[in-house]
Each structure stands twice: as C-alpha cells, then as structure tokens.
Amino acid sequence: MTNQYVKKVLIVGGGISGLAAAIALHKIGIEAEIAEKQLEWDVYGVGIIQPPNALRALNEIGLAEACMEQGTSYSGFDYYTGTGHFMFYGPSPTIQGYPGVNGISRKKLHHILIHAVQEIGTKIYMGTTVNQLDNKAEGVTVELSNGITATYDLVIGSDGSNSKIRQLLFGDIIQQYSGQGVWRYTLPRPKEVDKGLFYYGQKAKAGLVPMSDDEMYLLVTTHEPDNPRFPNDQLHVLLQERLAEFGGIIAEARNMIVDPSLVVYRPIFSHFVEGPWYKGNVVLVGDAAHGTAPHLGQGASIAIEDVIVLADILKHDLDIQETLRVFMDKRYDRCKLIVDHSNQLVEWELLTWSGKMNDGGRIGAFVNETLIKMNEPFLTEVNRPIG
Numbered sequence: 001m002t003n004q005y006v007k008k009v010l011i012v013g014g015g016i017s018g019l020a021a022a023i024a025l026h027k028i029g030i031e032a033e034i035a036e037k038q039l040e041w042d043v044y045g046v047g048i049i050q051p052p053n054a055l056r057a058l059n060e061i062g063l064a065e066a067c068m069e070q071g072t073s074y075s076g077f078d079y080y081t082g083t084g085h086f087m088f089y090g091p092s093p094t095i096q097g098y099p100g101v102n103g104i105s106r107k108k109l110h111h112i113l114i115h116a117v118q119e120i121g122t123k124i125y126m127g128t129t130v131n132q133l134d135n136k137a138e139g140v141t142v143e144l145s146n147g148i149t150a151t152y153d154l155v156i157g158s159d160g161s162n163s164k165i166r167q168l169l170f171g172d173i174i175q176q177y178s179g180q181g182v183w184r185y186t187l188p189r190p191k192e193v194d195k196g197l198f199y200y201g202q203k204a205k206a207g208l209v210p211m212s213d214d215e216m217y218l219l220v221t222t223h224e225p226d227n228p229r230f231p232n233d234q235l236h237v238l239l240q241e242r243l244a245e246f247g248g249i250i251a252e253a254r255n256m257i258v259d260p261s262l263v264v265y266r267p268i269f270s271h272f273v274e275g276p277w278y279k280g281n282v283v284l285v286g287d288a289a290h291g292t293a294p295h296l297g298q299g300a301s302i303a304i305e306d307v308i309v310l311a312d313i314l315k316h317d318l319d320i321q322e323t324l325r326v327f328m329d330k331r332y333d334r335c336k337l338i339v340d341h342s343n344q345l346v347e348w349e350l351l352t353w354s355g356k357m358n359d360g361g362r363i364g365a366f367v368n369e370t371l372i373k374m375n376e377p378f379l380t381e382v383n384r385p386i387g
C-alpha cells in the first residue's frame, strides 16, 4: 500500500481534520508531522452534533465507537414553537448501523482524536505555525515558526476558517458574514431530555443538544446585524435577553445562564474556495477550504470526510497533482452543497424573523433531503487516468 510519491507530510493545524488526517495517513503507511499554532490544546467546552455520515467517516479510522461511547446517541429532534407548544418529532435520517445523531462534548472529541494520534506516535510541534512555503515540484520547503526548515512531499492545510496556508497559496478570500450569531452554554441534562429539542421563536431559534448522560448544551441562533462585538463580562445577560420570548424548558434554561465565561458566542461566517483547493504540493482541507454556517451540523463531518477521502486516493499511488485533482473533484459538490444549503437556511431564518416568510414545513423538508444526500456513499471508486 506504499505511495511512491508521498513519504513525508506536514499537517498544518491540529484541529478535527488535522488530527483525523494524521490517523488516516498512518493507516496507509504514511507518517505525518503536525504543526499546531496553540501552545497548549484549548478546546472550548460546549458540544458538537455528529450526524451519521460523521460517524461513518470516523469509523474508517476506528473512532466512531469511542465517540458514541463518550457521547450520547438519539434518533432525532422534537420541534416546538418558541412559547413551548409541541409541533412534531423529526427523526434524523440514518445510515444503517448508526444513530440519527450523536452529541458529544468538543473536549471529549478532541481527547479521542489526540489519544489516537499519540498512540501512533505522530510528532506534533505545538505553538508552531508556517512562516513561509517554497512550493516546488520536487517538494515543499517549509519554514516553521519554531526555527525548523524541512522539505515535505505534501503539505495539508487543515488550519481552519482563517487558514494561513490558504492565505499563503491564494491570498485573502472573502468570508461572508451571515448576519447571525450563535450562542452556546453547557447545562446539566435532565432525565426527560432524551433527544434533541428545537424551539422556533419569532426572533431566534433555541435548541438543547444532549452531549452525555448528564450534560447538554443550549444552542441559540440570533440575528446580529453588523457583526457586533460584545463585552465578555455581559455575555450571560445578553444571552438571557435573547431568550426572553421563549417558554418551556428554554425559559428554565435561561435562569441557569449565570456565568459569562461559560457563554460561547460565535458570529457566523461562511466561505467556499471555488478555485483549486491545491497549488503545487499543498492542499486545503476542512474549514480552510469550506467554512459553513452550522445549521446542518455538518462542518466537522465534511472536514473528517475530506481527509478520509484524501487518504483513500493516496492508496492508489497516483502522482501528487493527479491525487489532488481527484481529491477536489470528489469533494467539491458535496462540500458546496453543505455551504450553500446552510446559507439558504440562514436566509430563510432571517426572513422568518423579519416576518417576510412563514413556511416551516419547507425548511424541515429541505434539511431532511440534505441530510439524506449526505448519507449517500462518500468513498467512491478512484479511477486511474487513461493513458
């Protein structure tokens, strides 16, 4: 299974896709090094929704079971009006053998990934970024910020939405502000919350996502015109204010938001690199290539799928340019679908909140169809070029 062209790989960014990439490459006999900007791992304390296609991709590197053991699985979401009237139960589309949803704490997901990376002995340069790339056909000479300069056959830019690797390859790209922000807060999980809950208010959407037997996180999406900056010590009050219209369990949750340091607020941006995701022997994966609004819970899923697909193509020993061309070809439509459909959901939510749209049924069907599409096979045959 050896690849004659790719022996030495640098992965820039030790987030979800970077750590998964190191494991996927090890499985096909390629050892990688990781350069991670943070001096120490610092993963924020809320959770993440893992749909079945994320678990299917993690299964390729032997980590789906651990995620389900350390997270909590359920079949779908109950939907309510903002005031707390039950509307319907929506099962999440599944792939055989996987639950509709697995909720897991981001810290636990990181521990699962880092433990696997440590077990295979991947060298990680912490507190390190890339200063310069000299991207030639015979290899990429990389000057790291820790003083090391080395030449790699392949460099993988998995350094997230504000990717420096992307900037070095292609210059600045526009990340589009959605007009929305997402607020999250970790809460104890009452026994009766046995699935995810979503509440559709007049001005906001609130959800409760179980992430273990005893913890869940509150997820609130709001209209935040002009991407405001909020004072850190007021975040709990601002979140409480945004939940004023909600009844039911969300009203109870509101009273438990007391610590501003536990509020995780993120303005929602998106971007999609339309042109090649690679230049020479450097390739972008995950959020570096496609940063999506979180409305379909798919950002990390497609980031993990990216690196599983890349490793699968590397098994076929194509030359590097062909490998990267096939990689982008296989990933483009699927990732664009998620970015575009998530942007569509943002737009519909904003229209609903401004009173210009009232068609929740259409939104539910759209989400369902998109998730069914994501459950289609993602590892398709790699055809050798003719001639």
Ligand SMILES: Cc1cc2nc3c(=O)[nH]c(=O)nc-3n(C[C@H](O)[C@H](O)[C@H](O)COP(=O)(O)OP(=O)(O)OC[C@H]3O[C@@H](n4cnc5c(N)ncnc54)[C@H](O)[C@@H]3O)c2cc1C
Binding pocket: 012, 013, 014, 015, 016, 017, 018, 035, 036, 037, 038, 047, 048, 049, 050, 054, 128, 129, 130, 158, 159, 160, 161, 162, 163, 164, 165, 182, 266, 285, 286, 287, 288, 292, 294, 297, 298, 299, 300, 301, 302, 303
């Ligand atoms: C509010 C919100 C909610 C979300 N919820 C979900 C969800 O429920 N389900 C889901 O699937 N996805 C969700 N996502 C998306 C998901 O978090 C991302 O898609 C995923 O983290 C992308 O993984 P990545 O490896 O590409 O980037 P990241 O996970 O961001 O990792 C990038 C890594 O690179 C490092 N780095 C950055 N710059 C450099 C540099 N210059 N040099 C070296 N290292 C660098 C960073 O420190 C980090 O470790 C959500 C996103 C947001 C904003």
